[in-house]
Amino acid sequence: MYLEIVSPEKVLLSAEVTSVTVPGVEGEFQMLNNHAPIVSVLAKGVVKVDGNFEIAEExxxxxxxxxxxxxxxxxxxxxxxxxxxxxxxxxD
Incomplete structure (x- = not known):
């Protein structure tokens, strides 16, 4: 699946990934390829990204x-x- 992480200042990640785990307001959840469509509010926590990709130096x-x-x-x-x-x- 393709993942973009965007902050108010810049695009932090734009890559093909294996999975992403996010801190939803009702608990952490993971998404894999072909996940059902979803919109969710995220809580304070950590976005965890798995896959073979490069993080831009900046x-x-x-x-x-x-x-x-x-x-x-x-x-x-x-x-x-x-x-x-x-x-x-x-x-944020």
Whole structure:
């Protein structure tokens, strides 16, 4: 699936990924390829991204690589839309 993580200042990630886990307001949930369409409000927490992709050098400091190999991106909240194998995270 294709994932975009966008902040008010810039596009942080735009890549083909294996999975993304987000902090929904009613709990954390994961999306894989062919996930049903969804719109969700996101709570403060960490967006966890798995896959074989590169993080752009100018935003690498915004992400951390966890021991499980996933990239973590902390957010204060936001909105997620998943439709047609494309997920967009509008992060605060």
């Amino acid at each position: 935003v690498k400091d915004d992400f951390t690589k966890a021991q499980d190999g996933k990239w973590h991106f902390p957010i204060k909240g936001g909105v997620l839309e998943m439709k047609n194998n494309k997920a967009i995270v509008l992060a």
